Every structure is written in C-alpha cells, then in structure tokens.
Amino acid sequence: MEQSGTSSLLQGAVQDLASGVVSALRSGDHARAAALERADVEAEGLAPAAVRVLGADALLPSTLCHTPPLPDDLAVFRKAVEAYPPGDDAAPTVLWSHWAMRHTLRRLDPGYVGGPQQEPDAAWLEGATWQVLTHQLAVLAALAVPGEDCAVARAAGHRPVDVARGFVRAVRRRDWRQAAGAGRWLTLLEGVPQTLGLENGLDFVELMGGQDPLVALQVSAARLTRAGAFV
Structure with missing residues (x-):
C-alpha cells in the first residue's frame, strides 16, 4: 500500500511538472515559469524522481528559448541526473533518456562535468x-x-x-x-x-x-x- 501511495504521488508530481512546462511554453514567460516548483508540495521529496521521469523536457522552455533556467530548477535537474544513473541492464531508451539529460545539463550549466558525452x-x-x-x-x-x-x-x-x-x-x-x-x-x-x-x-x-x-x-x-x- 505504501509503495502504491508513493507511486501515486510520483505520478502526480510528474503531471504537475509537465503542466508547468506546458504553461511556460504556451505563455512564453520562460524566465519566470519556475516549472519545477509546480510539483505538489507534499511530494517535494519526489521532485528529482519526477524530473527523471520527464527527462530533458523538464528544461524544455530554456532549451527552446536559449535562455538560462532558474537556479533552483537547474539544481533539481542536476540532482535528478546524478541520483538516477541507468543500471548496467538498462533499456536503450533509458540510456538515451539519461544521455539527453546530461547533454541538456552540459548545455545549460557550464559548470557541469558529467563524464564522456559518448552517445549510446x-x-x-x-x-x-x-x-x-x-x-x-x-x-x-x-x-x-x-x-x-x-x-x-x-x-x-x-x-x-x-x-x-x-x-x-x-x-x-x-x-x-x-x-x-x-x-x-x-x-x-x-x-x-x-x-x-x-x-x-x-x-x-x-x-x-x-x-x-x-x-x-x-x-x-x-x-x-x-x-x-x-x-
């Protein structure tokens, strides 16, 4: 039951995160969107996991507009990249999703050093x-x-x-x-x-x-x- 509850919270956090990204894309107010902060407060601890599920699209407004993300958003994104590396038996889509996140982080955070950028x-x-x-x-x-x-x-x-x-x-x-x-x-x-x-x-x-x-x-x-x- 606890696992089911956690899964439900995570799904809700992912939905809230996606809604924040959509709002930013539609409004054009990318600098003030703070998409990552829209996740349910009760699920705040799941924010990095929600970002990992959504992948590189969590910072899509910054990517498309070529504008820097908010520092808090970038910090959560970086935490997601570092906290959820793909396992040795990860599916190709998981490997590529993680690669896309590292690629995005390298582009938006000049201080990030995440190892070789070789494509899967x-x-x-x-x-x-x-x-x-x-x-x-x-x-x-x-x-x-x-x-x-x-x-x-x-x-x-x-x-x-x-x-x-x-x-x-x-x-x-x-x-x-x-x-x-x-x-x-x-x-x-x-x-x-x-x-x-x-x-x-x-x-x-x-x-x-x-x-x-x-x-x-x-x-x-x-x-x-x-x-x-x-x-």
Missing part, C-alpha cells in the same frame, strides 16, 4: 518495424529538439514515411501520448507526406488528449517547432 548505441532502431520505431521515438520525444543532431534523430530522419504511418496508427488506436510524441518528431523531419495533414492531426490529438499534460507538452513543443519560433 542506436543500432536497435535500424531494423525496427515502423510500429516499433514510432513507439521508441515517442518514448524519446525529448530528443526531438530543433538543431540537435544525434543517432536517434538521424534514424528518425531516414524514415519519415514510417513515422507518419506510426502517427496515423497511434491516432486510430487513440494512443494520444504516442501520437503526440510522433507528431513532435514529424515537425522536424523532411520528406513527411503532405497528405498526412499533420497540422490537422495535431489539432485532433490536442482536442482528444490535451487534458493529459504529457500529451499537451508534446503538442506544444510540436507547434512551436512547426511555427519555427525557436529554430
């Missing part, structure tokens, strides 16, 4: 079916940032039609989180079929799943990227 292996994406590819990319949507180059982004760039197929499949399955993550990637890719109707697709995903802050975060990031506001 991304070979598992090369032979993935389009369904698996879309799922994995949606999990790693925090890597879908304008101007960033990494093996995962290159894998996505080689298969825009497959990602578009995955987006349509996710919408049909009402998997709004996966659809939003795939849509965010599609805003960065060249060669996306015009017949996809991505703009209308994002509208629909936002309408149907936008009450979920994790969906709203991805859609907001996709819209800003598509508008070219931060490229």
